Amino acid sequence: MSHPYRLWAPEADRVEVRLGADGATGVPMAPVGGGWWQASTDPLDGRYAFAIDGRPPVPDPRSRRQPDGVHAASALVDTSTFDWTDQGWRGVPLEGAAVYELHVGTFTPQRTFDGVVEYLDHLVDLGVSVVELMPVAAFPGRHGWGYDGVCLYAVHEPYGGPVGLARLVDAAHARGLAVWLDVVYNHLGPSGNYLSQSGPYFTDRHHTPWGEALNLDGPGSDEVRAYVLDNVAMWLEDYHLDGLRLDAVHALHDERALPLLEELAELADEIGERSGIPRTLVAESDRNDPATVAPLASGGLGGQGLHGQWADDVHHALHVALTGETQGYFADFADPGALAKVLADTPFFHDGTFSTFRGRRHGRPVDPEVTPGWRFVASLQTHDQVGNRAAGDRLVHGIPLGRAALGAALLLTSPWTPMLFMGEEWGASTPWQYFTDHAEDWLAQSIREGREREFAEHGWAGEVPDPQDEGTVEASTLRWEEVGHGDHARLLDWYRTLLRLRRELPGLSTPLGQGEVLREPAGGGELITVRRGSVLVLATLGERAGATVPLSGGIVTSFGSVEDREGQLVLGADSVAVVHGEPEGAAGQEGRG
Known part of the structure; x- marks a missing residue:
């Protein structure tokens, strides 16, 4: 049986598809227009890679599976053969939702999708309606946060690969839970990033804090944008995902008249309308701009039409009020009026006001007639706000239990869509720290030094856990045995009660x-x-x-x-x-x- 192989490599003179895990069999590919190359041949064992202009073979940029890691051969996957049982699923709209963010690799000791399935009933009993998975696109090594993914179409093999993700989504839908996935398009990780060998996926016209910017508006950018759009369609259709959280969209530099974010919103809406299942795109944005979630071209705002966005100002105001910390960017939120403003009037404390941290005015006012409160996702804790602390300490580790419960009440009775971070609901004793598994010593050392430097700049003192130490990921793994005991059980019951009241008390839906x-x-x-x-x-x-x-x-x-x-x-x-x-x-x- 012959299988078609395609690769976009517009600047290449010759391309081969190398078959087998060892790449021993080479088949020449022919140009077919638009910078694309194609060959049809017997797939042998299903492993393959591409050799461009005589260089060593590299994975397929659109690889669906990397069984031996991001530096090795890709593997064919037929997602149409997944054994789905969710034909009656009708989805969960953002309005009225409650979100639960989790990291597959530390949610359970199994560190797998199947391990998450074992605790889905806990989430149903808790009262959340959406599970938000941190990135699962293939990244280097066994464990990591996932924001250094490099094979954006492949599902991280140690978690259970493509079939494992499908099983998790199917099991969640059977329990009435929607599943969102955190995706990263603003940059790729440095290790295993071979995209530049095949085409102009990146540009030096723009820059991000994490390295090269994706080429969204320069020569060759039509196919780069198609790469992102097709990826979104794959997650929403092939894996039945209900939504995506778009990482740091302010770093998606795009000067076109039709921004990529608008195209993504239109695509998600089209898939939702066609399937009858709402598909939700939630942006992380540092701009405090309600136009991100305003309807397309609404009221002259030039809305981008995304369905929701994170509101970090709510977190910052709550955190300062509960802890008294005012270092770094928390300094702005020491303002006595910050808490009242973000709990009643606007998700943005900075809505055109001066930010001392930035040294300039920041943000834009929110018009509730255009962008209702439920479009803003707010939290007490997230992977960023816990994991980017020097010791990865959770809120409850530094304040009395009653104050943590107070914070939960303020969040869960607010006008925003609430999001919890895994373990928050029972005051988990485990920290959640930054961990990596890079094979390159220079990269590991660069990460160590970079984090130590960043913490020093923010005034955090003390020893920083080694991201490469196996003990760091072990320490960050939830201990489920503590859930039913003592103060953990008390706090869990409190969260359950608040989430139930949020559904039952009409007053909590005040606009x-x-x-x-x-x-x-x-x-x-x-x-x-x-x-x-x-x-x-x-x-x-x-x-x-x-x-x-x-x-x-x-x-x-x-x-x-x-x-x-x-x-x-x-x-x-x-x-x-x-x-x-x-x-x-x-x-x-x-x-x-």
Whole structure:
């Protein structure tokens, strides 16, 4: 049986497809126009690579599988043979969703897709509706975060490869969970990146913090954009994924009249309409620009039509309020009004205001009539905000349990789409650190030195875990045996309750801009009052905080020291209550030890 092989190599003089894991059999390819080369031949054992102008063979840029790693031969995969059982799946819209971010390689000791399947029932019981996988495109070595992927069409083999991913998505759909995938198009990793050998995939006209920028607007960029668009279609159609999180779209430098992001949004919408299953694209963007998620060409904004975007300002304001940390970019969020602004009015604290960290004005106002609050994904913790700390320490490792619970209440009663980071829901004891598995000593040492330098610049002191040490990934792997015990079980029950209330209490669907947040002194700390329709969240922040508030409504749920004393709501330090109905106002505030 003959199989067609194709490669885009517009500058090549001759191309061979090398068959077999050892590449011993070479078959010449012929140019067929547009810079493409083609050959049809017996696939032998299914392994193949391309030799361009006599150079050593390299993997297929569109390889679906790399069984022996990113430096070895590719392998043929027929995704149409996957054994799907999700024919009745109708998807999960972004509006009303709750997202759970996880890293396949540290979510379970198995470090595989099948390992994730074992704990999907935990996520259903928790009350989230979307599982967001950190990148699974093939990257060097066995373990890593995945943001240095180099074979963007292949599924990381140590996780279980293409079939393993299909099994996970199918199993999630059977439980009512949507699956999103984090994808990285703004750069590729340095090890195993062979794209430049075949065509002008990169350009020196633009630069990113991570290296060469993808060529989205220069000569030859039509096929580069097709490479990205076809990749998105593959994930959404061949793997039945419900959405993609687009990494750092501000680094997708594109000066065309029709930006790539608009094309991606149109493609996802077309697939969603054709399949009857919503396909969601969520951008990570540093620009604080609501046009990212505004409808295409809406209201003169020139909206890019993506469905959602991360709102890191919400994280930063919550983090500063809960921890008191103000180093680096947290400095801007020491502003007393930051928390109230991002919990009620806008996901962007910087919406045209001056940023001391950047030394300039930053961001743009959000119009809730054009971009409702649910289009912004907000969090207390993410892989970035935990893993890019020197020791990978989680929020609960540095503050009292009650304060972490308070933070969860503020997030999960906010107008934004909430996202949790794996293990957050039970206050996991494990850190989540940065780890790699590079074979090149120079690259490993460069990463070590770069992270130490970055932490020093941000004022973080202490020893930085070695990313190459096997113990670093071991330390970052969740310990599921702790879930049902002590404070872990208490916090997990709290998260479950808040996620359930988010679905059940109409007040928590109050539109953006119609809530109210008040911060005022209370004992040796402060009282935070959040009004969302008929729902109030009352929280005392600080180890010496305490408050007594006349109560006319009923306590729905609480964490910490909370009592209803004959119509008086009494809160101790670092405590929080969700009240349905309106208290008569803060009064008689008193300190608590």
